[in-house]
Amino acid sequence: MALVERQSLVRELTTKSATLHRLASQRADQHDAHLTSLSAIFVAGGRARQDLLLDVAATIMRFYPRIASVNVIPFDPSDPMIQTLPGLSGADAALVVQLARGSTGALQVQQMPTAPDHYIVVKRTPNTDAARHGLALVVDARALLATDDPFWQKPSVSLRLLTPDGKTALVGRPAPDAAGFSKLLGSQSQPFIFETALAIRLADLLPVGKVLTAIIAVSGLFLLSVLGLKQRARTKDAESRARLSAQETRLAHASRVNAMGEMASGMAHELAQPLTAILSQAQAGRHLVRRGDVKRLGTVLDDTVAQAQRAADILDRLRRWSKPNRAPSKPCALHDAAGSVQRLLALEAKSRDATITLSLHAAPLFVDADPVELEQVVFNLVRNALDASDGAWITIRTAVDGGMAIVDVTDTGPGVPDDIKARIFEPFVTGKPDGTGLGLALCQRLVEEMGGDIVHLADAAQTTFRLSLPLSTRAVAP
Structure with missing residues (x-):
């Protein structure tokens, strides 16, 4: 039993370590791409357009919190530095210049003297012998190994990250007399030594x-x-x-x-x-x-x-x-979906000084669909109308055309920009500054799976999206 338990613990350590090692290696490789992009922007714009560099740097730091700062340090001390907060100390800036001057084209990596759990990745820019600046990323080594896996919170588990020479630990402490895992990160520019260990006690071997x-x-x-x-x-x-x-x-x-x-x-x-x-x-x-x-x-x-x-x-x-499992369709009331959307968006419409009105067909209309998906389609169309402009007047109108139920969502906003009208239902095409471009693409897919169609009426007097669905032929429970 003790032997089996030990093998199981060692196998778990190896599996978890391999996963975290792969994650850390991927994160380290991303630093190369960041430096290449930042260098291209700086070479193209120079100090005169440092706002472009700082905008991209802020985006990178927001999406990759392990990057503590981005810095451009000139070789000439009289030239100004370009830095994000927190900036580098004088000693750290001098180290960046030293590493950049000594570079032959490859990235340079060095532990920070002022913050032992951080390291600097340096690239000369432009990446030629005529370089006059050093471009540096300050990376938090602890964040490089950050993970939500509770396995690494156990007191018996330890991990550390060593410099390539194996003499200095950026993160962690040694764990003697324990089962271990050791491997270089899979990054050519940052080949740190990744080590983990698990202290196995008698109670672990014989629960x-x-x-x-x-x-x-x-x-x-x-x-x-x-x-x-x-x-x-x-x-x-x-x-x-x-x-x-x-x-x-x-x-x-x-x-x-x-x-x-x-x-x-x-x-x-x-x-x-x-x-x-x-x-x-x-x-x-x-x-x-x-x-x-x-x-x-x-x-x-x-x-x-x-x-x-x-x-x-x-x-x-x-x-x-993998393909999603769809819920079976059933006859559902089109007017109920419209009323539900009006209630759901009432507060948002009020905050935007907008109005949502219903102009419904005299008789109830039923279509074969999943009620949640039907409501989601109408919700997305009305929400887009609200986002188009403040103070808009939005109308949800229903009608019957032959065997089809018609739903028109009309608004008094500025309309769809001309340059995207032909591609409005394509994924990632959007006219909103912060839009994802997936809302209308999702609506189209859902409507097609219901057997219907959705179009933008380009010739209408007001911005109008028309939803056409077959009327249900199944009996509706009273």
Whole structure:
């Protein structure tokens, strides 16, 4: 029992360590992409457009809290520095210049003298022998290893991150006489040594509950042997089959849950890098357009397309791996959905000085759909109308056209911008500054699954989205 328990504990440590090691390696690799993008922006704009650099740096620091600051340190002390808060001390700034001057093109990494649990990643800019600045990211080593897994909160578990020479610990402390895991981070620029350890006690090897269970089981087998070998064999066989069946069921369930968790974690971290690169390249491209530098814009757009295709491929793998289970449709009242949306958005409409009115068909209208999905579609259309402008007058109108129920959502806002009218239902196309571009795409998918259609009436006097759904032919309970 002790041997099996020890193997289980060591196996758990190895699995958890490998997962955290992979996560830390991916985070370290992202620093290379950040520095490349920041360097391109600085070289393009210089100190005159340091606002562009600071905007991108603020975005990076917001999405990646482990990056404590972004700094551009000139080799000439008389030139001003560009820094985000908190800035570098004089000694740290001098270290950045020293590392940048000594660089031959590769990134330079050094522990910070003033903050031993932080390190600096330095890139000369431009990345040639004519470089006149050092571009530095200050990285919190503790945040590099941050994880929500409760396994790492156990007092018997320890981890640490060592400098590449193995002499200095950025994070953690040594744990002698313990089962361990040690591996270099999978980052060429930041090959820190990642180590974990687990102190295994006697109580871990021989848990009281399992020991008592084993004693009881042995005693029970002895008593059964007294009653007869044949009866004991039958009982033992039946119990064994039941136990194995239950265990197989639990293992199958755990396997599916673990697979989903690992896939979600991997997808999040796989998508982080292409999305970061797309953001940086897009901001750089916008700057080049403003300057009229069309020749360099082509390269930036090619890189952006490549990163977008990479993200699309990642999502395509997720789509093929799992498909959502839809609830069965049933006859539901179209007017109830409209009234529910009016009530849900009443307070928001009042705060925006807007008005939501209903102009409903004289007779009740029923369509075959999932009630939640139907309400979600109408809700999204009305919410878009509210977001379009303050003080809008919004009307939800229903009618019948042949065998179809018609729902028009009309508003007095500024309308859909001309440049996106033809693509308004495509994913990620939006006219709102902070929109995701997924609302109308989701509405279209849901409506099509209900057997209907949704269109934007471009020729209408006011902004109008029309929803057409087949009327239900099934009997409706009174």
